[in-house]
Amino acid sequence: MTGSTGPDEFDDVNEAVGAEWEDETTPYERIRDVISRVHTPVSTDAVADTARTSPKTARKHLNTLADEGFVTTDTGENGGTTYRRSPESLVVEQAADIREHVSTEELITRVSEMREHISDFQAEYGVESPEELLVERTNQTLSEAAATHDDLDPETLQEWQTTRRNLAFANAALSIATAERFVGDESRPNGSTLAQ
Structure with missing residues (x-):
């Protein structure tokens, strides 16, 4: 089968799209975008990973979004803070x-x-x-x-x-x-x- 796309080629495309997203947006914008689609509690690390930023930066912007009422905070199973999109927003x-x-x-x-x-x-x-x-x-x-x-x-x-x-x-x-x-x-x- 010629012309088939292998898994490595998909990884390359995903990485290219992610890199472009990272170049065209600020960490705050990426974090807001990620959390806007989250309806179950997620950790700072999960948001940081998806938003292509550090956990420290993610935590700072998540706390800002919580202050703005865009997200709500909960205590996770291990005692850490988790975040999710607020019902009000x-x-x-x-x-x-x-x-x-x-x-x-x-x-x-x-x-x-x-x-x-x-x-x-x-x-x-x-x-x-x-x-x-x-x-x-x-x-x-x-x-x-x-x-x-x-x-x-x-x-x-x-x-x-x-x-x-x-x-x-x-x-x-x-x-x-x-x-x-x-x-x-x-x-x-x-x-x-x-x-x-």
Whole structure:
């Protein structure tokens, strides 16, 4: 087989891409990029290795990102500090993305539709959340070993959970839009509603 790429050639390509990334970015930018994709706690050494920097530099920038609220810190199994992307920064990022791509009017319509969809789930299954539905069905299964009941469709649960999550992000985006409007009002001379 001629023309096949061997493992060494892939290593060379990966190294070249990594070296280019290192040349074109600062350690802070690389560390922020690495941690932006981390949702489980990681050590300073792991971040430093991936970001192509020293553990000391990584720790300094991770602490800065923690002060900024971009990451949260935890204590790892061995007592060392671990870092992960903060849930708050994820919500703000997602809400900002929604605001960029969806008008406020369209967002209000979508929020209303998602609320109706969730209400339909609640009415159909007689519970407030997909988690309660799972508990209820598990309890039914345990108490009625021989009884027949409808199997719970995993796609329905997933749809309910996804709709609920999307509604939370949409509500966050609407809240940001409202806050931005008030900030805009306050920045105008004599525009404060409290002063009137």
